[in-house]
Amino acid sequence: MFDVQFDLILRNGRIFDGLGSPPFHGDIAIKNGKIAAIGQAILAPAREIKECADFWVIPGFIDIHTHYDIEVEISPGLNESVQHGVTTVVMGNCSLSVTYGNPKDLADMFLRVETLPRILIEKWLKTSISWETPKEYFEHLKSLPLGPSISALLGHSSLRAYVMGLQRSLHDKATDEELAKMRALAEKALDAGCIGISVDMVPWHMMSGEFKGKTIPS
Numbered sequence: 001m002f003d004v005q006f007d008l009i010l011r012n013g014r015i016f017d018g019l020g021s022p023p024f025h026g027d028i029a030i031k032n033g034k035i036a037a038i039g040q041a042i043l044a045p046a047r048e049i050k051e052c053a054d055f056w057v058i059p060g061f062i063d064i065h066t067h068y069d070i071e072v073e074i075s076p077g078l079n080e081s082v083q084h085g086v087t088t089v090v091m092g093n094c095s096l097s098v099t100y101g102n103p104k105d106l107a108d109m110f111l112r113v114e115t116l117p118r119i120l121i122e123k124w125l126k127t128s129i130s131w132e133t134p135k136e137y138f139e140h141l142k143s144l145p146l147g148p149s150i151s152a153l154l155g156h157s158s159l160r161a162y163v164m165g166l167q168r169s170l171h172d173k174a175t176d177e178e179l180a181k182m183r184a185l186a187e188k189a190l191d192a193g194c195i196g197i198s199v200d201m202v203p204w205h206m207m208s209g210e211f212k213g214k215t216i217p218s
Helices: 103-110 119-130 134-143 156-164 166-171 176-192
Strands: 004-015 024-031 034-041 046-051 060-062 085-093 149-151
Touching: 004 034, 024 166, 103 119, 103 156, 134 176, 156 166, 156 176
Parallel strands: 004 046, 060 085, 085 149
Antiparallel strands: 004 024, 024 034
């Protein structure tokens, strides 16, 4: 009985290294969930061998701009991204996230980027937000049966409306006290796992609902 050197060999695929180098045909060997060898022909024994002659073999794609914050709650597999080779998505873009916020206010902000019907967004936001802190939010995300890996930004519009109230966040400047509270909450979110803060300076990104037509808080 011979020793098995690798767990998996992907054989004869067209390999792209993700660094811009010309693709080449070859094999990739995997052991313990990591790439262990890449070569023109890996002849060592493996538990499983997959023939990849008709396929490209590539590193996972990272989609740095998504608005999956609500969709990931409804369909956490995010199959429309995974089937295109995306293994990591970044959400919380354009100053919109659900880390902090009043459900109705978030619904009125998210409707401009989501294709989901208003009634579905509002229903979800009113019944499904179970977290009160960023730490609880990330614990919630980890509990979902996710397809790709998830990274989240903290949305400035959501944070501003959370601290100031939606109406004031759309019309007034923040006070020194409100700015200090935003800074403290932002630090708390970054410590919990947010990878950064997203802002939005596009004037035609508008609100829905009561303040329809008004530029979003950020």
